[in-house]
Amino acid sequence: MIKGFKFDPRTKLTVVLCISTLGIIINDIFSLIFILVLTFLIAKFFHVNIKRSFKNIKKLLYLIFIIAIIQSIFSTEGKALLFIGGFKVLSTSGLGKGIQFILRMMIIIFSAAIIGTSNSREIIQGFVQWGLPYDIAFMVALGIRFLPILTEEVKDSLIAIQLRGIEINNIPIKKRISIYSYIFTPILAGTILKAEKLSIAIEMRGFRAYYNRTSYLVLKMSKWDYLIIFISIILTAYIAIINFTR
Amino acid sequence: MTNPIEINNLYFKYNANSDYILKGVDLTISKGEILALVGLSGGGKTTLLNIMCGIIPHIRKGEINGEVKLWGKEIKDLKIIDISKKVGIVFEDPDTQLFLPTVEDEIAFGPENLMVERKEIGNRIEKVLKMVNMEDYRYENPNNLSGGQKQLIAIAAILAMEPDILLFDEALAQIDDDGKKRIKDIILNLKRGGKTIVLVEHHIDTLDLADRVLELQNGKLREFKGW
Secondary structure (H helix, E strand, O other): OOOOOOOOHHHHHHHHHHHHHHHHHOOOHHHHHHHHHHHHHHHHHOOOOHHHHHHHOHHHHHHHHHHHHHHHHHOOOOOEEEEEOOEEEEEHHHHHHHHHHHHHHHHHHHHHHHHOOOOHHHHHHHHHHOOOOHHHHHHHHHHHHHHHHHHHHHHHHHHHHHHOOOOHHHOOHHHHHHHHHHHHHHHHHHHHHHHHHHHHHHHHOOOOOOOOOOOOOOOOOOHHHHHHHHHHHHHHHHHHHHHHHO | OOOOEEEEEEEEEEOOOOOOOEEEEEEEEOOOOEEEEEOOOOOOHHHHHHHHOOHHHHOOOEEEEEEEEEOOEEHHHOOHHHHHHHEEEEOOOHHHOOOOOOHHHHHHHHHHHOOOOHHHHHHHHHHHHHHOOOHHHOOOOHHHOOHHHHHHHHHHHHHOOOOOEEEEEOOOOOOOHHHHHHHHHHHHHHHHOOOEEEEEOOOHHHHHHOOEEEEEEOOEEEEOOOO
8 A cells, every 4th residue: 555655745734733733732751752753653654764854954953952952051940950150051941841842843843854755736735625725825835945946046156155266164153154144145136036037937827817726736535545634633632632631 | 900919119218227228119010920039138128028928017117108009908908917818928047937846737837827627738738748849757847857948848838828929038048959949840830820929039040930030229129130
């Protein structure tokens, strides 16, 4: 059944919604670890390349760790674990909150990777068949499409600077920041220009020509999709009830 | 008989500029005609094309004087949505024309907006992909294609909408010789089918398919007598 089988994007969206909800409502660290492991297993089931996902979000993980450390420093409740100059830097509660934050973010990020196994058109159609207006679903997908364009613009500008003889990695951070500020304006201007051209191209292809539109792609759910949606909702409700009644 | 495009004494300048870029343009294009526009870069060819398809004055603003009519109706009075049903434009840069994850989705987008039936959309996708010889790329992500291939898909996406007027803004610049020959054949076929085509071109080898070649110089149109 699984090999070569294509799940409906609505199934994936439901699963992601269920996992993320659990990740947010659960506070217990061990339960969060259990949800994270479950997320990895489910992601694997939907053919997510976990190793590649880790690579893609490596920089984001650093940021998550830094935020977790800052959060643990400012949370002073609980038993003190580390003092610096009489100032309580780390407490049991702070450490717990930091770990909770890391686990939550990882659950959300890796569950979101499941959506990435469908293309944006399928996801738009999934939302549309759920009743969301096409315009809104399309605009969200278009916004997401712009992220790689922005990254490309930044990369191109950095390469252009390096080709002029500046070794961006070997210069002090202060100078590096000022170089980034130089390229910020042309990148922003270029992106706005591209966005304008894209919007003109969309309008010239009859976007919003009529109140309704036909759809060449029509999603159809199989019995496996219904089964997975049913299991996900029941399991989420069960775990949530246990969590709140304990 | 009403002509698809009629322009009388057209003056235009962008808000940011002090000088007019178009200074008294007169042009009538008849049904089934292929017109080529040539001229120096920055001479106003793209501006003129943008006026013909309503991007100016509906999306891009500026000072516009004179008459621009599509099938006898003033372009100022037509909505951009109504114009898009009749006029298709292919721009120079394919990257800003393709925004969906597969070639199939890209081609289906226009007809979907125009409420074409599903079955008919499927037929059109097959037909236009065959026309541009890109049938093997139907389920590819356009981002993974070369510049020339992307441009062929952009052209196919416009052809699938079956507009009466087709505008090509240096759209053949990135396409290789084989692709160019194919597109030229398509354009000639469209002409036979009664479509009106306007090409903005720099390459002399593309101009041979035009019924008329006009040069835009100093904001005015005149007969092209060679470089």
